[in-house]
Amino acid sequence: MLLAAxxxxxxxxxxxxxxxxxxxxxNLLLMVDTSGSMEWRTNTLNxxxxxxxxxxxxxxxxxxxLCAVTAPADERRNRWTTSIEVxxxxxxxxxxxxVERTDPSQYDYLYPISHHIPLSNGVALNQPGAxxxxxxxxxxxxxxxxxxLMTFDNDQNTGLAAYNGMFSYGNDQTYQxxxxxxxxxxxxxxxxxxxxxxxxxxxxxxxxxxxxxxxxTAGLAQxxxxxxxxxxxxxxxxxxxxxxxxxxxxxxxIAAMLHDAEHFWTTHTDxxxxxxxxxGDP
Numbered sequence: 001m002l003l004a005a006x007x008x009x010x011x012x013x014x015x016x017x018x019x020x021x022x023x024x025x026x027n028l029l030l031m032v033d034t035s036g037s038m039e040w041r042t043n044t045l046n047x048x049x050x051x052x053x054x055x056x057x058x059x060x061x062x063x064x065x066l067c068a069v070t071a072p073a074d075e076r077r078n079r080w081t082t083s084i085e086v087x088x089x090x091x092x093x094x095x096x097x098x099v100e101r102t103d104p105s106q107y108d109y110l111y112p113i114s115h116h117i118p119l120s121n122g123v124a125l126n127q128p129g130a131x132x133x134x135x136x137x138x139x140x141x142x143x144x145x146x147x148x149l150m151t152f153d154n155d156q157n158t159g160l161a162a163y164n165g166m167f168s169y170g171n172d173q174t175y176q177x178x179x180x181x182x183x184x185x186x187x188x189x190x191x192x193x194x195x196x197x198x199x200x201x202x203x204x205x206x207x208x209x210x211x212x213x214x215x216x217t218a219g220l221a222q223x224x225x226x227x228x229x230x231x232x233x234x235x236x237x238x239x240x241x242x243x244x245x246x247x248x249x250x251x252x253x254i255a256a257m258l259h260d261a262e263h264f265w266t267t268h269t270d271x272x273x274x275x276x277x278x279x280g281d282p
Contacts, residue, residue: 126233151205154250189256
């Protein structure tokens with residue numbers, strides 16, 4: 001399991017004028033592994049995960065489904081559920097539902113590793129009735145840290161949509177396989193931001209910036225909520241549609257993710273400080 005955090009303690013323009021450094025909230029960018037292996041059981045070694053569906057890593061130690069009522073209690077939370085509970089809080093009355101990826105409307109259609117939907121009180125986390133305790137890292141440090149989020153785009157196509165590029169972000173790169181005369185443009189790494197806070201342009205797990213340096217407490221709370229909703233989803237409020245939760249899927253483009261993170265730190269207006277010149281925050 002990869003749960004990486006890129007941190008910068010460089011002050012913003014406004015923070016640089018604050019005499020008490022304890023009042024300066026650091027920018028912390030969570031770079032979260034959302035690849036398919038996050039569906040596997042914890043305390044397993046990737047080298048043992050043999051087969052298209054992960055083999056023994058996708059089952060309990062007794063060979064059953066992680067979501068079966070007979071599953072050992074300490075094996076029911078897979079790598080993904082463990083990650084989101086650490087970040088967004090303990091799931092009340094936890095259970096899960098194992099589903100095959102047979103919905104042709106989803107970008108993970110026919111992906112061989114089954115998806116384990118975490119449930120609270122019998123419903124998905126983006127549905128009314130789901131409850132999480134406010135004991136996750138994002139809850140505990142909500143007023144002390146400015147959080148941002150990135151999750152994997154592991155589709156090499158350059159498009160901006162779910163089915164063409166998986167919401168590509170950052171600059172396209174050129175790839176030329178060995179002994180091939182032609183090169184092609186690729187773009188993978190992390191998903192882009194929604195253009196309208198997931199009102200019509202829905203990007204599950206999309207980039208969430210820390211927001212402007214001068215956000216007040218209410219603004220910070222809203223950004224924190226956006227990070228959490230990008231991971232676990234959001235129910236419809238009668239006006240805005242529901243945001244689906246992230247479904248771990250595909251490969252692990254760590255180098256491309258780090259490249260996109262550099263692009264974010266050096267170009268995004270929320271973190272690029274004019275006091276630091278054209279190079280951006282780093």
